Amino acid sequence: MQRLNVLFREELASLVGSELRDPRLSDVISITSVDVSPDLENAQIYVSVLGDEESKASTIRALTAAAPFLRRHLLVRIRIRRVPSLHFVLDESIEAAAHVLDLMRQVSEKEGQGDSGSRGEMVKEPEGVKGSGDQASEGQGVRDRP
Numbered sequence: 177m178q179r180l181n182v183l184f185r186e187e188l189a190s191l192v193g194s195e196l197r198d199p200r201l202s203d204v205i206s207i208t209s210v211d212v213s214p215d216l217e218n219a220q221i222y223v224s225v226l227g228d229e230e231s232k233a234s235t236i237r238a239l240t241a242a243a244p245f246l247r248r249h250l251l252v253r254i255r256i257r258r259v260p261s262l263h264f265v266l267d268e269s270i271e272a273a274a275h276v277l278d279l280m281r282q283v284s285e286k287e288g289q290g291d292s293g294s295r296g297e298m299v300k301e302p303e304g305v306k307g308s309g310d311q312a313s314e315g316q317g318v319r320d321r322p
Contacts (some may be wrong), residue, residue, distance in 0.1 A: 177214065180256075184210040187253050188221060188262075189248055198239035202231045208267045212260055219260040222267035228316070230265055239264040 189207040204226035211220040222237065224231045239246075243262040251259045 198238040200234040202235045216258045
């Protein structure tokens with residue numbers, strides 16, 4: 177079934193890129209995944225669209241309107257007994273991941289600006305107190321009490 181999902185994704189991406197000429201379609205459309213039901217009745221097509229909310233909605237409407245056209249072309253390109261009904265779903269996982277990466281980059285930049293001297297430096301010990309390094313094993317690591 178996974179091979180069929182991948183095949184549908186590749187063919188749909190090719191068809192959307194080369195055959196559809198709808199002005200409602202956004203310039204940047206990516207078919208992220210396809211989930212075909214085991215009985216071949218339905219297929220969920222997850223689509224990532226770059227743009228504002230209106231362009232995303234208009235792209236999904238255009239793809240839904242083009243579903244019968246795409247289904248006919250899939251019937252010619254893929255030799256299977258039944259081509260499923262196509263249901264397009266907006267996939268915002270790419271945008272969400274980009275947003276998370278942007279937030280991580282901002283945090284990293286802030287940490288780099290505020291704590292620029294604290295990373296990778298040794299912390300100095302107060303005078304009169306020796307660390308637990310080699311000197312402590314020689315009996316010099318404990319401060320004498322008055």
